Every structure is written in structure tokens, then in C-alpha cells.
Amino acid sequence: MTLPSFNLADDGGVRQLPKERAFALELDETPTTGYRWHLEFSERLMLLSSELALADLHPPGAGGRRRWVFQPQGSGEFFIQAKLWREWLGDASVISRYRLTVRVA
Incomplete structure (x- = not known):
């Protein structure tokens, strides 16, 4: 079974x-590059996995797509917010933010 998947196009949705x-x-x-996503999410969202998928023929230092899989615990409204940053430089290094709200029936 294919999981529903959300991406940057769902930001703010x-x-x-x-x-x-x-x-x-x-x-x-x-x-x-040192830039990694840092996620904060609802307490009742269980993180099942996190992995970085690189392209088949990627050069050294190439990026990829980070994929997190979540399992909601019960019904309700859940949030995920993220920032792309260099953690050791703090919030001044944030170059992108993301927020998603998921409603589970």
C-alpha cells in the first residue's frame, strides 16, 4: 500500500x-552543506523512520530527498513544523521553514 505523501507544495496547508x-x-x-531539516511535531505523532534518498548517479556532496514516515496516534489535528538550518549557527542560519497540519478523521 502506498502511503499518502506530502512535500514542499503542501507548506502552510x-x-x-x-x-x-x-x-x-x-x-x-x-x-x-551543513543544512539539515530540524522537525518539531505533535506529541501524538509517532516518527517511524527518517532516511535520505540520493539520486542513482549522484556526484560527491550531492543532496537528496529526506523522507520521514509518521503514524498518528488516534484522531484529531496534528502539526509538523520544520526549519532548514545549520544547527551550530542557531536560528540566524535558517534558510527555509515548513509547516503542515494534518487532520485525522
Whole structure:
């Protein structure tokens, strides 16, 4: 079964899911530059996995797509917010922000 998947196009949006359906969030990331996504999310969202997928023929230092898989615990409204930053430089280094609200029936 294919998971519902959200990406940068869903930024700021509200999306509906059937009860307790797992879903994925996919955002581009180039960790070799030091910029990585930092996520904060609702307490009742369980993070099942996080992985970076690179293109088949990627040069050294190339980025990829970070994919997180979440499982809602129950019904209600859940949020995910993220910032793309260099953690050691703090909030002054944030180059992108993301927010998604997921409503589970």
C-alpha cells in the first residue's frame, strides 16, 4: 500500500487523512552543506523512520530527498513544523521553514 505523501507544495496547508493512516513527508536536503531539516511535531505523532534518498548517479556532496514516515496516534489535528538550518549557527542560519497540519478523521 502506498502511503499518502506530502512535500514542499503542501507548506502552510491543512490535509485530511483517514483514521490512523501512516503518511510520509518528503523535503529536499543537502546535508553535506551543513543544512539539515530540524522537525518539531505533535506529541501524538509517532516518527517511524527518517532516511535520505540520493539520486542513482549522484556526484560527491550531492543532496537528496529526506523522507520521514509518521503514524498518528488516534484522531484529531496534528502539526509538523520544520526549519532548514545549520544547527551550530542557531536560528540566524535558517534558510527555509515548513509547516503542515494534518487532520485525522
